[in-house]
Amino acid sequence: MPNQPTFRDLCHERGLAVTHQRQVIYEAVMSLQDHPSHEMIYERALSKIPSVSLATVYKNLHIFLESGMLQEVGLHQGSIRIETNLKPHHHLVCTGCKTIWDLDEKELRPLQLSKKRLGGFKIKRISVDVLGLCESCAAAQS
Amino acid sequence: MPNQPTFRDLCHERGLAVTHQRQVIYEAVMSLQDHPSHEMIYERALSKIPSVSLATVYKNLHIFLESGMLQEVGLHQGSIRIETNLKPHHHLVCTGCKTIWDLDEKELRPLQLSKKRLGGFKIKRISVDVLGLCESCAAAQS
DNA sequence: CTAGATGCAAACAGTTTGCGTCACT
DNA sequence: AGTGACGCAAACTGTTTGCATCTAG
Numbered sequence: 001m002p003n004q005p006t007f008r009d010l011c012h013e014r015g016l017a018v019t020h021q022r023q024v025i026y027e028a029v030m031s032l033q034d035h036p037s038h039e040m041i042y043e044r045a046l047s048k049i050p051s052v053s054l055a056t057v058y059k060n061l062h063i064f065l066e067s068g069m070l071q072e073v074g075l076h077q078g079s080i081r082i083e084t085n086l087k088p089h090h091h092l093v094c095t096g097c098k099t100i101w102d103l104d105e106k107e108l109r110p111l112q113l114s115k116k117r118l119g120g121f122k123i124k125r126i127s128v129d130v131l132g133l134c135e136s137c138a139a140a141q142s
Numbered sequence: 143m144p145n146q147p148t149f150r151d152l153c154h155e156r157g158l159a160v161t162h163q164r165q166v167i168y169e170a171v172m173s174l175q176d177h178p179s180h181e182m183i184y185e186r187a188l189s190k191i192p193s194v195s196l197a198t199v200y201k202n203l204h205i206f207l208e209s210g211m212l213q214e215v216g217l218h219q220g221s222i223r224i225e226t227n228l229k230p231h232h233h234l235v236c237t238g239c240k241t242i243w244d245l246d247e248k249e250l251r252p253l254q255l256s257k258k259r260l261g262g263f264k265i266k267r268i269s270v271d272v273l274g275l276c277e278s279c280a281a282a283q284s
Numbered sequence: 285c286t287a288g289a290t291g292c293a294a295a296c297a298g299t300t301t302g303c304g305t306c307a308c309t
Numbered sequence: 310a311g312t313g314a315c316g317c318a319a320a321c322t323g324t325t326t327g328c329a330t331c332t333a334g
Binding site: 158159161163164193194195196197198201202 | 312313314315316317318
């Protein structure tokens with residue numbers, strides 16, 4: 001059975017220097033459950049290294065995301081976007097060029113959630129984002 | 143068969159004044175296919191009313207979204223959030239308090255996309271966001 | 285020793301707010 | 310006539326950048 005890779009391993013695989021700040025920021029993220037914001041991560045890091053800068057946190061989170069050590073929630077393509085299509089539908093999102101195509105609800109098999117998990121949650125809308133690379137971005141990347 | 147409600151109707155139903163700016167902004171959104179940003183909507187509105195202000199566009203888009211005349215894409219809960227859960231999973235998002243709960247992949251029946259629609263698109267990840275109100279927000283709202 | 289990482293401050297982008305004036309109802 | 314909408318400018322938040330200094334490899 002494979003061992004969990006250490007932080008050092010993760011950095012070495014990617015040719016990143018193993019700095020104290022880097023490690024503290026990474027551990028801050030991992031110790032925060034749920035979906036921490038950059039600010040929350042910064043605060044947690046601050047408690048370990050009072051001199052750490054917010055810019056360093058941003059730079060490192062960016063590096064972690066780019067190198068696949070962490071993942072982001074949702075689309076967040078820079079600025080908020082508006083829906084013009086009011087019919088239920090989903091999205092095909094190219095992570096390369098940020099283009100979004102609408103995907104009709106019918107093109108996805110119906111979603112079913114196990115009721116017991118929902119508790120008192122009242123569903124208003126289900127939004128499916130299919131993330132990937134469009135044909136030309138995939139071509140450009142290889 | 144019911145008629146498509148006009149812009150005037152939509153405003154009256156919500157007690158909103160029908161102003162020229164409002165109408166132009168609404169038409170700008172509707173005429174823009176895809177997923178226009180606020181900036182794109184502003185530019186289109188500018189071409190109809192050269193004196194319209196960006197603040198007015200923001201204020202009205204906000205009103206349209208709040209009143210359900212338009213919808214937003216994705217989560218965009220203000221600031222970008224980070225995933226700590228690297229296993230495939232989805233989200234239960236409360237639109238009231240913005241809390242996000244993780245939803246294990248197993249709690250959703252497998253998603254299947256019709257292949258023909260995908261063209262050369264290479265799927266990297268599928269993200270499902272179930273939007274709604276959690277128990278306490280639902281209680282608070284009624 | 286050197287490439288790359290850090291910390292600071294300043295710059296930026298997107299968005300919101302306050303307020304005096306104007307217009308729909 | 311009065312409430313709410315507009316336009317402007319200033320404020321704010323979240324994020325990025327430039328640069329001098331420092332440090333891991």
